[in-house]
Amino acid sequence: MSSLTILGATGSVGRSTLKLVRETPGRFRIAALAGGRDADALAALARELKPGFVAIADPASGARLADLLDGSGIANGAGPSAVIAAAQWPADMVVAAISGIAGLVPTVAAFGAGRRVAVANKECLVAAGAFFMAEAKRTGTELLPMDSEHNAIFQALSAAPAAHVEKVTLTASGGPFRTATLDEISRAGPQDALRHPNWSMGAKITIDSATLMNKGLELIEAHHLFSLPPERLEAVIHPESVIHGLVAFRDGSVVAGLAVPDMCVPIAHCLAYPERMETTCRRLDLARVGRLTFEAPDLERFPALRLAISAMEAGGSAPTVLNGANEVAVAAFLAGRIGLLGIAAIVEETLAQTATGDAPASVEAAMACDSDARAIAHSLLPKFAAKAS
Secondary structure, three states, rough: EEEEEEEEEOHHHHHHHHHHHHHOOOOOOEEEEOOHHHHHHHHHHHHHHOEEEEEEOHHHHHHHHHHOOOOOOOOEEEEEHHHHHHHHHOOOEEEOOOOOOOHHHHHOOOOOOEEEEHHHHHHHHHHHHHHHHHHHEEEEEEEEEEEEEHHHHHHHHHHHHHHHHHEEEEEEEEOOOOOHHHHHHHOOHHHOOOOOOOOOHHHHHHOOOOOOHHHHHHHHHHHHHHHOOHHHEEEEEOOOOOEEEEEOOOOOOOEEEOOOOOOHHHHOOOOOOOOOOOOOOOOOHHHHHOOOEEOOOOOOHHHHHHHHHHHHHOOOOHHHHHHHHHHHHHHHHHHHOOOOHHHHHHHHHHHHHHOOOOOOHHHHHHHHHHHHHHHHHHHHHHHHHHHOO
16 A cells, blocks of 8 residues: 655645545545645544644634544644645655645745656746756655646656657647637636636636646746747647647657546556556546647747746746746735736746846745845736726
8 A cells, every 4th residue: 555645635635636536445545634724624634544744834713623532542733844844744655735835935845856756736847947947856755747848748748758858848728718819819808717617726827827837837837848949849739638638759759648628547557656556536438538739838928838938938037036026916916906817927027127136046035036026016006906807
C-alpha cells in the first residue's frame, strides 16, 4: 500500500484525487492532508480517511479544526508552519495541489530523497522554475506533472530521447470567449468568465483559462519541467480539449496525448506511475467527438498569452513578476473591482514598472520578488476600476 499526502485536499484537484483513492480501496493510505480555510470539509475528510496529520493554512480556522477532530486521535495544526509539517510528513508521494504562489513553500518543503511529488501547481514553476527544478534534483525528488497538458507531454516524451525533440505543443480550449469580440470580452463579468466550456476547475485557473494566461503559465511550466528553450514551445487552440499535448520529433513524427477533458486521467497516471491503474475515468469515444479542430491563438484579443510568452523569453525574474501581478488582478476581477481586460493591462504595466532581475535562486528570493510585483499591481487597481463591468 502506497502512502499519500495531499496538499490542497479541499480544492478541485484534491477532491478529484481523493475520489480516485476511494475508488481503489487498499491501494493508498492517506498520510497527511492540508487545506486552506474550510475546517468543516477538512475535518470530515480526516475522520473518513484517518491520516496521521491534518493542517489548515488559515490560522483563524485552527480552533474550529481542533474542535471538530477532538477525540479522533488525529494530530492537527494551523498556519503556514502546520502546512509545511504536513508536506514533510512521511509519505511515498505528495500531491502538490495548493493553488497559486501559496503552494511554493510547502511544495519545496515536500522534497526529499526517493520521494515523488505530483505537481498540480504551475505557479511554483512559473515563479521559481530554475530553483524549483534544481532543488528537486539536489534532494533526489522525482517530479510528476499532474496538469493534463504536461502529463500528456511527459508520456509522449518517452517515445524518443529528449535530444530528438523538435517542438512541443500545448493545446488550449480557447475558453468561454474563444469566438467573442474584443468588445464582448471587455464587458464580461466574473460569472461569464467562470463558464468554462470543457473543464470543471477552481475559480482562479478558470479565469486564467478565460484570458489564456493559463496557457502562458503552462508554457513557462513546460520550459522548466522539460528543459526546453522557448523557441521549441508553442500553444494552439483546440476547442474540443481532446488532444492535451503533442511532441514533434526530428524525423517528422508527432506523438500526442489524447483523453477526455477530465483531471481523473492525469491524476490516475501520476498516482500509479510507472504502472497503470484501473479507473472509472470517462473513456474517449472519437466517433462521438466527430472531429478535432485547431486554430492559432489571437494575441490581440488575448494579450495575457502574449505577455506570458514574452516573460518566458525574457527569463530572469519576469515570470515571477508576471505571476504575482496576475494573481492580484484575477482576485480583483473576481471581486468585481476591474474588468476582464484589466487583468492583462495590470500585468503589462507591472512588468513595465519592474526591472528584470536574475531568476530567483531561493524560495525567499521568489517570495520577495512576488511581493514587490503584488504591491505594484495593487497600486494599479484604481487606474482600471472604471473598466469594471
